[in-house]
Amino acid sequence: MKSFECESSSEGDEPTIHPISRGIADPPQWLRGSASTTWGWHSSCAPANDGPSSSASAGVEQPFVPFSHNSNEESPVPGRRTPLGTVGLGGFYFQGVCAPNLGAVPASDENSPEPGGSNRSQPSRALPHSQNVLQNKGKGRQGKAVRLNINARERRRMHDLNDALDELRSVIPYAHSPSVRKLSKIATLLLAKNYILMQANALDELRRLVAYLQGTATTTGIVPPPGFDLDGFPAAAKFLQQHHNISSEGGGNNDGNNTGNSGTAL
DNA sequence: TAGGCCATCTGGTCCT
DNA sequence: AGGACCAGATGGCCTA
Numbered sequence: 388m389k390s391f392e393c394e395s396s397s398e399g400d401e402p403t404i405h406p407i408s409r410g411i412a413d414p415p416q417w418l419r420g421s422a423s424t425t426w427g428w429h430s431s432c433a434p435a436n437d438g439p440s441s442s443a444s445a446g447v448e449q450p451f452v453p454f455s456h457n458s459n460e461e462s463p464v465p466g467r468r469t470p471l472g473t474v475g476l477g478g479f480y481f482q483g484v485c486a487p488n489l490g491a492v493p494a495s496d497e498n499s500p501e502p503g504g505s506n507r508s509q510p511s512r513a514l515p516h517s518q519n520v521l522q523n524k525g526k527g528r529q530g531k532a533v534r535l536n537i538n539a540r541e542r543r544r545m546h547d548l549n550d551a552l553d554e555l556r557s558v559i560p561y562a563h564s565p566s567v568r569k570l571s572k573i574a575t576l577l578l579a580k581n582y583i584l585m586q587a588n589a590l591d592e593l594r595r596l597v598a599y600l601q602g603t604a605t606t607t608g609i610v611p612p613p614g615f616d617l618d619g620f621p622a623a624a625k626f627l628q629q630h631h632n633i634s635s636e637g638g639g640n641n642d643g644n645n646t647g648n649s650g651t652a653l
Numbered sequence: 654t655a656g657g658c659c660a661t662c663t664g665g666t667c668c669t
Numbered sequence: 670a671g672g673a674c675c676a677g678a679t680g681g682c683c684t685a
Contacts, residue, residue: 544674
């Protein structure tokens with residue numbers, strides 16, 4: 388059995404370390420779970436409530452920058468698979484718009500038992516064992532041609548799966564660098580899951596902010612022009628609302644629902 | 654050298 | 670029956 392499980396379902400004695408964060412000192416929070424001691428998202432971590440960005444919703448408004456490039460991270464080792472340490476852990480930087488790169492899935496190789504025609508980067512392997520087994524066990528049940536056909540199909544299926552994983556790697560933000568080897572399969576899946584949950588979290592937080600601002604906009608006299616959708620500028624509207632409170636009270640404290648950092652007015 | 658990751662083969666199971 | 674899917678086994682490559 389593999390040593391990793393995606394979900395930290397066991398609240399057992401030893402902490403289950405996530406494979407993508409294994410051996411990493413300080414993974415980003417969106418890679419870890421929210422409040423879970425184990426890294427990676429816990430299955431019970433509802434994105435809508437207290438996700439990784441819950442701190443942003445309570446208090447100071449900070450731009451949600453999930454992928455800040457940490458320059459003092461360990462330098463990527465050339466020729467090495469994206470170190471799980473840097474993948475999860477600081478190796479990320481936001482690359483802007485990731486080209487979806489969807490579609491155009493190359494047709495997998497046909498029933499060529501050996502990658503002579505396939506341009507896969509992997510060398511051919513596993514022939515000695517397979518051929519032995521083929522001659523020993525396989526011939527009892529099915530002919531050699533049938534077995535080879537099945538093998539080719541399975542190979543093709545796995546290649547398709549790997550192609551899909553490559554496409555997934557291309558759209559999740561991590562250090563796409565030629566000097567850094569690609570994410571492992573498990574790291575890709577876990578990273579993608581965390582990324583989806585993080586995006587859902589951010590979206591939900593944005594929705595709540597919009598709802599709040601639309602409630603306060605009318606009370607503060609902010610009337611958006613016709614056709615203007617306030618949803619697009621929640622932070623600006625909130626700032627205007629705070630500024631309106633300060634100016635109307637001569638710089639006094641705003642007695643609104645904003646507590647705490649009123650002294651450091653923006 | 655151990656461990657992680659991967660590709661491949663293989664047999665079983667399920668579905669169409 | 671044939672194909673898809675799955676998991677176990679095996680061996681190679683690479684890094685710490």
